[in-house]
Amino acid sequence: MIEQIEEFLAQGVADVEEAVRTAAATEIMPRHRQLAAYEIDQKAGPHDLVTDADRNAEAYLTKVLPELLPGSVVVGEEAVHADPATYEALKGGAPVWIVDPVDGTRQFVRGETGFCTLVALALDGVLHASWTYAPAREQFATAIRGRGAVLDGEPLTAGSPGPGSELSVAHSHPDYTTDEQKHALLALRTEGVRPRPCGSAGLEYLAVARGELDATAFSWEAAWDHAAGLLLVEEAGGAHLTLTGEPFRITGGNALPFTAARDAATARRVIDVLARGA
Structure with a gap:
């Protein structure tokens, strides 16, 4: 096949x-x-x-x-x-x-x-x-x-954030999150991170692939929202990780939240922040 x-x-x-x-x-x-x-x-x-x-x-x-x-x-x-x-x-x-x-x-x-x-x-x-x-x-x-x-x-080349720079992160919109998910995402409100609610997930992934956004932080798994963008980010040089440090699986069973980022180091940095609130 x-x-x-x-x-x-x-x-x-x-x-x-x-x-x-x-x-x-x-x-x-x-x-x-x-x-x-x-x-x-x-x-x-x-x-x-x-x-x-x-x-x-x-x-x-x-x-x-x-x-x-x-x-x-x-x-x-x-x-x-x-x-x-x-x-x-x-x-x-x-x-x-x-x-x-x-x-x-x-x-x-x-x-x-x-x-x-x-x-x-x-x-x-x-x-x-x-x-x-x-x-x-x-x-x-x-x-x-x-x-x-x-x-x-x-x-498309995602590139990397500057050393020590503040990270721009688009996260799951509060309208679409449970109280537990909101708590996990609150960890993004920390020094060195500039969070904002996401719009269209597909366009946020495109922004990461273009190097216009440093990372995403999403708390849901629906494959139609993520599949296209995850590959776009990967092929532009980026990476994605779940809360356990594994890549996101479109078939489900992921530890959430997860991130897609401009490079592997940024993905790890975002996951480390999210882990504090999980």
Whole structure:
């Protein structure tokens, strides 16, 4: 199966980009700043929104992506909400497309530009490729395992913070955290760290890969939020660690919170801070 993945990535990367761009052009951007009230619903609560753009874009990608790679399956945010058992495909033996049709739905609903479409391709829990598209900002980032990461065709390099510099860290938004998670993240309020609540997870990962943000600190595991960005950061030279010092696993069972950072030393520094509050 790995040979099938490698063969596909040798010639099919542009086809996935075209599918993602088409989903955004037909289902997402026509609704940007044009959403009617009946096109917006709540899932788990007032902070967990879903729109017709989310549903329709995911439906399009769920149809098209397995056609590009026969035998593959899709794990999409909205499909998992409807049937949580579909998440188990991440642990199966088939190639898996991990899809977040609109990452940053709250920003999308507000008419802001801080949202993106995320797609990643994995096999046996290993990420092999990812696509991050911010259509309102006209930014498209791609990462291929072992071949690097690019943003609009230009190589991405995360670099490293300056020695002893204050770290900028985007962390899980308080609206999406339990009291226990809030307590762990409070450790970031310390000398040498400049924390702030995150927006779209996909765009925060892109900021790390670009060297504009030093690290993230997230307290949830949903693969559609993290898969694309984790590979983007890795291929830009960054690293990710969980609270036990192990890399994050998209199949779950991670010690949380976890971080993705511009380099391994920064990841360790952030984990050491988070461990104080865990």
